[in-house]
Amino acid sequence: MSDQLLRLYPEPNLALEHKGRYLTDPLADDTHAGPFIYSNFVTSLDGRIALAEGADAGRAVPRAIANPRDWRLFQELAGRAELLITSGRYLRDLSAGTAQDVLPVSTAPEFDDIHEWRRGRGMAAQPDVLVLSTSLDFPPPRRLAEQGRRILVLTTTAADPHRRREHEAVGAEVIACHGDADGVLGDSVRALIADQGFSTVYSVTGPDVLATLTRGGALDALFLTTVPRILAGRDFSTITRGAPLEPAMDLSLTSLYLDTAGQARAGQTFARYDRRRDTGEA
Ligand SMILES: NC(=O)c1ccc[n+]([C@@H]2O[C@H](COP(=O)([O-])OP(=O)(O)OC[C@H]3O[C@@H](n4cnc5c(N)ncnc54)[C@H](OP(=O)(O)O)[C@@H]3O)[C@@H](O)[C@H]2O)c1
Known part of the structure; x- marks a missing residue:
């Protein structure tokens, strides 16, 4: 398998x-x-990032698009982070044994170089974790606490005080702020992260958290892997949901790589888009 990517943008045809x-x-x-x-x-050509697969399953990343070349770059992005943003839903899946992985950075041997990269920069072995949850309805994250990671749980002032105490008992720092019908506001997320002094923050969650971040002006860059497959399926998620953004959020293409390795996924692309701060018109 070729270990190269072809850069298409900004300098085209660079291996x-x-x-x-x-x-x-x-x-x-x-x-x-x-x-x-x-x-x-990671998305299919028809925009599916999650599909209901199986009779009683919740939505999950479709097997038809999950792939090791994308997973490698996902882990590298985690390697850059001081803090990961995750969700109550993810921690429920983790405790039920149905999550994709313990929150990265993976300790599988093929990712040793990422840990080495972090050590070389004086970073903690694992990024700290920020959990967004309105319900607080997930088992207290003992496993993460045992890894020596700081766990911040951001919720609304309406959260159940009993559940708050359960999380605090395992060392999580629970912070409640005013929210709206969708939960915590994106600007509160950014404000908390800035107050706590984190500089690189990777959201590994799905469409609701992305909606929160975009609505609150709290997303700086989006990395999007597109697998050239059409999946269809009625019960699916795209990268975001919720009320339309008014005005729409503008981003610019920063880099684009073509991945020619593999058969089924030949031609997947790795794109990065950065938020533009100079527009806002229709
Ligand atoms: N293809 C991909 O690259 C990709 C990437 C990420 C996720 N996914 C898929 O997307 C699906 C959904 O993922 P997800 O559940 O992690 O993401 P999500 O839809 O962003 O998050 C859902 C949960 O996050 C909490 N939440 C979201 N916004 C909040 C807010 N503003 N305030 C407080 N809490 C908030 C809620 O937790 P509570 O219910 O506890 O209140 C909610 O249940 C999954 O099937 C996942 O596999 C796919």
Whole structure:
């Protein structure tokens, strides 16, 4: 299998190593102030990031698009992060044994170089974790606490005080703020992250959290892997949902790589888009 990617943008036709790609490309430029918050999705051509697979299953990343080359870059993005944003839903899946993985960075041997990369920069072994949850209805995250990670749980002032105490008992720091019908507001998420001094923050969650971040002006970059397959399916998610953004959020293409390795997924692309701060017109 070729370990190269073809860069299509900005300099076209440049062959570069796949492994290490997202450890090497600059994350935030020197002019960026405050935390740099980024997210990542793998999608089919018809926009499916999650599908109901099986009679009683919830939605999951479709097997037809999940692939090791994308997973490698997902792990590299986690390697760059001081903090991961996750969700109550993810922690429920983790405790039920149906989550994709313990929150990265994976300890599988093929990702040793990412841990080495972090050590070389004096970073903690694992990123800290910010859980967004309105319900607080997930088992207290003992496993994460045992890894020595800081666990921040951001919820609304309406949250159940009993559940708050259960999470605090395992060392989680529960912070309640005013929200709306969708829960915590995106600007509260950014404010908390900035107050706590985190500089690189990776959201590994799905459409609701992305909606929260975009609505609150709290998303700086989106990494999007597109697998050239059409999946269809009635019960699916796209990268975001909720009320329309008024005005729409504008992003610019920062980089685009073509992955020619593999058969079924030949031609998948790895794109990165950065938020534009200079527009807002229709
Ligand atoms: N293809 C991909 O790359 C990709 C990437 C990520 C996720 N996914 C898929 O997308 C699906 C959904 O993922 P997800 O549940 O992690 O993501 P999500 O839809 O962003 O998050 C859902 C949960 O996050 C909490 N939440 C969201 N916004 C909140 C807010 N503003 N305030 C407080 N809490 C908030 C809620 O937790 P509570 O219910 O506890 O209140 C909610 O249940 C899954 O099937 C996952 O596999 C796919």
